[in-house]
Amino acid sequence: MGRNGPTLQKIPVAGPNLSSLERRFLLKAFDSGWISGRGQFIEKFEKAFAQYIGVKYALTCSSGTSALHLALLALEVKQRDEVLVPDLTYIAVPNAVSYCNALPIMCDIDPATWNIDPKDIRSRISRESVAIIAVHLYGNPCDMNELMALKKKHGLYLIEDCSESLGSTYKGKPTGAFGDVAVFSFFANKTITTGEGGMVCTNNRKLAERIDKLRNQWVSSGYNHGGIGYNYRMTNLQAAIGLAQLERIDGLIKTKMRNSKIYDGYLDSKMFEKQQSTEHSFFVPWMYAVKGRFPSEKFVKYMAKRGVEAKQVFTPVTRQNPYLEKTRKYSNKISSTGICFPSGTNLKPSQIRKVAQLASGFRSNS
């Protein structure tokens, strides 16, 4: 009972899942005095992460956004270059391209998987195209066969944005092990978190060396700097949390899968159409995302009244102020009907069931 009578316990769309292990590692980093961008936990977290993805190099940085920027800088994306990105994604993707004074070219999505559509990419490739950023949206792996073929045929770089797809695989290989470079975000609502933080992965030694310099003011020795770099370092405190999260990742993924199964069991697939997973893939849903047979705005309000934070999916890039353009067919459609259900790994099965029951009681004409 709240002060004003019974209150519903609010159910958030996602939140961090932190245990005594994270606390213990964090205090260890704190007590060591290594609280900035150097320390044992950074090395340990990078090593464990590289091993988990199956790549040679993993480099921590300050956010998923800085990871994207580092990837583009390492590949020497520059003014007037064109980078093909999905229209339905988080704004950090086109923004990182803009930081390089390059042009993000928004591509429409596949209406079934919600991922960047290889056919649409093909129609937008020009002499200025240098790279594709493939975002595995809400955890759904992109069709890597198609994207690798496009990369090869047109001599493009491929960057994977795995901020939402940690744990997902394509043909048995983790997302992040395919592109020239892959990036991850550890924001508080992601599958594993460091509060704020990111990671850049690659198998290419030269790229890894460039990323290492770029994230740390391009220090060559002492106060000598061989180029223009950034301060995009992750702190040892954050890496301590990250290492603990990574040790617990199997359990976190299991919970994501369990949540998704519960929703599957309750929701009428005629009312709520799921994101279709790509062939040959294992899809860990970072968010349980569906396309409703009704405007998502109405549904989100209905759930909010009942103490549940459902969320509309991303607003397409081409409908954002800095990138306004003629509209895209499928990304707009998903954007106006797409819903993310509460998907946090800290939610109990009973809470997920309650959300699913409430949702199945929704009538679009009421």
Ligand SMILES: *Cc1c(COP(=O)(O)O)cnc(C)c1O
């Ligand atoms: C979360 C996210 C990012 C960036 O995240 P920050 O860590 O907040 O900078 C980038 N791309 C996608 C697809 C994301 O979901």
